[in-house]
Amino acid sequence: xxxxxxxxxxxxxxxxxxxxxxxxxxxxxxxxxxxxxxTLLLGLKDKDQVSERTPxxxxxMRMIALGAIILGLAKPELRYGENSFTQDRMLxxxxxxxxxxxxxxxxREQIETLLSSAETDQKLIAVLDIAYPDALDWQTAAFHQxxxxxxxxxxxxxxxxxxxxxxxxxxxxYDTVWFSDxxxxxxxxxxxxxxxxxxxxxxxxxxxxxxGVLQSVSRDGDELIAKISFSNAPSGVPNVVFRxxxxxxxxxxxxxxxxxxxxxxxxxxxxxxxxxxxxxxxxEGEHHSGAIVHVSDYLARPRVGLFxxxxxxxxxxxxxxxxxLRTALRQNAEIVEQSLDDILLSKPAAxxxxxxxxxxxxxxxxNWVTNGGTLVQFAGPTTALNTVDLGASELMPVRLRQGGxxxxxxxxxxxxxxxxxxxxxxxxxxxEIPDDV
Numbered sequence: 001x002x003x004x005x006x007x008x009x010x011x012x013x014x015x016x017x018x019x020x021x022x023x024x025x026x027x028x029x030x031x032x033x034x035x036x037x038x039t040l041l042l043g044l045k046d047k048d049q050v051s052e053r054t055p056x057x058x059x060x061m062r063m064i065a066l067g068a069i070i071l072g073l074a075k076p077e078l079r080y081g082e083n084s085f086t087q088d089r090m091l092x093x094x095x096x097x098x099x100x101x102x103x104x105x106x107x108r109e110q111i112e113t114l115l116s117s118a119e120t121d122q123k124l125i126a127v128l129d130i131a132y133p134d135a136l137d138w139q140t141a142a143f144h145q146x147x148x149x150x151x152x153x154x155x156x157x158x159x160x161x162x163x164x165x166x167x168x169x170x171x172x173x174y175d176t177v178w179f180s181d182x183x184x185x186x187x188x189x190x191x192x193x194x195x196x197x198x199x200x201x202x203x204x205x206x207x208x209x210x211x212g213v214l215q216s217v218s219r220d221g222d223e224l225i226a227k228i229s230f231s232n233a234p235s236g237v238p239n240v241v242f243r244x245x246x247x248x249x250x251x252x253x254x255x256x257x258x259x260x261x262x263x264x265x266x267x268x269x270x271x272x273x274x275x276x277x278x279x280x281x282x283x284e285g286e287h288h289s290g291a292i293v294h295v296s297d298y299l300a301r302p303r304v305g306l307f308x309x310x311x312x313x314x315x316x317x318x319x320x321x322x323x324x325l326r327t328a329l330r331q332n333a334e335i336v337e338q339s340l341d342d343i344l345l346s347k348p349a350a351x352x353x354x355x356x357x358x359x360x361x362x363x364x365x366x367n368w369v370t371n372g373g374t375l376v377q378f379a380g381p382t383t384a385l386n387t388v389d390l391g392a393s394e395l396m397p398v399r400l401r402q403g404g405x406x407x408x409x410x411x412x413x414x415x416x417x418x419x420x421x422x423x424x425x426x427x428x429x430x431x432e433i434p435d436d437v
Contacts, residue, residue, distance in 0.1 A: 009074040016063055087200050089124045089138060089174035090114075091167075092148075096131030099181035099231075100153035101288040103207040107179045110205065111148050114177060115141040126174075128166060130158040130192075135166050155289035160188035167195050175200040182207045182231035207231075212238055213290040214283045219299050221331065226266045226281050226293075228259050239284040240266035244277040254278065272334050275301050304333040305343035305351040309382065321354035321380060344368055355380025359395065366394050 092111060094100065100107070118125055119141035126136040127144055131154040158181075176196045196202045210232035217226050226240045242255040254274050257266040270278065278299070283291040306329075308321040322337070329335055329352075336346050340360055343351060351365075355378060359365055369375050375395060419437055422428045 009070060012070045013067060016067060019066065020059060020063060087173050087175045088122075089126070089172065090118055091126050091128060091136065091174050091176045091196070091199075092144075093128045093176055093178040093196070094130065094151070095158045095179065095181040095183075096129040096153050097158040097181060098153065098155050098288050098290040099183050099211050099213065100131075100179075101155075102211050102286070103181065103209070104151075104153055106207070107205070108148065108151065111179070112145065115145050115148070128163060129154075130160060130163045131156060133159055133163040133166055136170055153288075158185065160185060160192050164192055164195055167192065167199070170199070173200045176202045178202060178204045180204055180206045182209075182211055183213065183229075184231075210235070211288075212283050212286050214240075214281065214286075214293050217281045217293045217295065217299060219301070219332075222269050222301075223267050224270065224275070224278075224281075224299065226283075228264050228266070228283060230264070237261065238286075241282045241284055242268055242270065242278060243282065244274060244279045246277070251279075256284075259283075272301060272303065276303075301332065301334050302349035303336060303346055304329055305336045305338075305340075305346065305348040306354075307337075307340050307343060307351060307356070308354040309356055321378070322352075325352050325354065340365065348373075350374040350376060352376045352378070354378045355382045357383050359393075362393065362395065369395065 092114070094107070115125065123141065124138040125141050125144050126138045127148065128134075128136060129151075176199070178193075178196070193202065210230055212228055212230050215227040215229050217224060219225070224242065228238075228240070237258045239256050239258055241253055242257075244252060244254050246252045254270060255268045257268055259266050278295045280295055281293045306322050306325055326335060326337075336343050336348060338346075340351075341364070344361075344364055351368075351373065353359065353375065365375065377395070418435070419433045421433065422431060
């Protein structure tokens with residue numbers, strides 16, 4: 001729909017017929033007087049013939065040029081779908097999250113056109129950034145033009161829940177133009193849409209292109225699985241890149257895999273050495289914060305050493321000292337079960353020792369702990385029967401009481417006790433303590 005910012009200027013078009021007649025007017029015929037000497041010029045002819053009237057095509061071109069000037073001064077504007085807006089207020093809603101970054105420039109241009117139209121219609125404008133919701137501030141379009149020119153999306157997910165209150169608190173009617181990032185957010189988006197539709201007309205402007213998001217990276221045994229989602233069906237098959245650091249500290253690409261169209265995942269099994277140095281996973285072709293996952297410790301498979309005195313063959317598997325440790329760590333760690341010297345050579349992140357009263361090569365183990373290693377020791381029957389003073393070891397933080405386990409006494413209880421609430425001076429103040437602790 002075409003509208004004019006200054007329609008009163010179009011009145012000048014009515015003057016075009018008058019101007020046409022004026023341009024076609026011919027001056028009056030000159031008075032003829034006989035001059036005897038003119039007979040000397042008889043027979044002479046002019047090389048150039050001057051037209052008595054202005055040619056019609058030249059007049060037409062002049063009229064078209066003049067009409068174009070008048071139309072230009074009236075400032076015509078092409079508006080999209082705004083003919084259904086009837087309110088004197090307009091709310092501009094922006095998803096504003098990480099996915100909006102890809103379409104931010106195109107939406108800025110649309111917003112600029114929208115604000116120009118609103119300024120012509122003298123509408124009050126408010127802006128709601130769902131990623132950073134705040135109270136609605138109704139101002140002129142000129143006020144918001146400078147503010148929105150510098151608007152940038154936030155590197156997180158839109159906050160639909162907190163965006164409902166600022167909208168619902170305004171009881172008056174207004175129209176809404178919603179600039180969407182194209183992603184599905186389930187019922188959260190629908191709840192906000194219902195409130196906006198109660199206030200007036202809602203126009204949703206979704207981006208024309210598709211956007212890919214790296215939803216998560218998880219581990220299943222030795223396999224790393226990247227899960228991807230798309231706003232629309234992708235035109236091609238994007239790749240997922242697994243990156244990390246070399247031993248020298250340089251960045252390197254460990255693997256590049258296409259996304260499966262059936263499962264929308266990409267899975268890779270990396271050697272333990274590369275898996276330990278993995279730093280991030282990237283969805284190729286996307287340039288926003290939702291296309292990269294920085295790998296943290298939960299994806300790493302640290303090397304862990306298990307050491308114990310070999311049990312006798314008659315001991316059942318469930319009674320072996322290392323059975324439950326092995327079962328608990330198998331899914332998330334690379335287990336090394338060798339001699340203590342070989343375990344230290346493998347440079348483990350931690351060493352678990354079960355029911356060993358005197359450790360071999362204790363000096364090497366002390367040096368490893370001093371340099372940052374983590375040693376976890378479990379007592380057992382062998383430790384309880386040992387007559388050596390366990391407190392003399394450098395690897396024992398406290399002196400252990402020797403002898404068998406004693407049950408009963410003043411410090412026993414029939415039901416488990418829970419942790420007390422954290423005090424205000426505690427750095428953990430405010431954390432809720434689970435009931436099962």
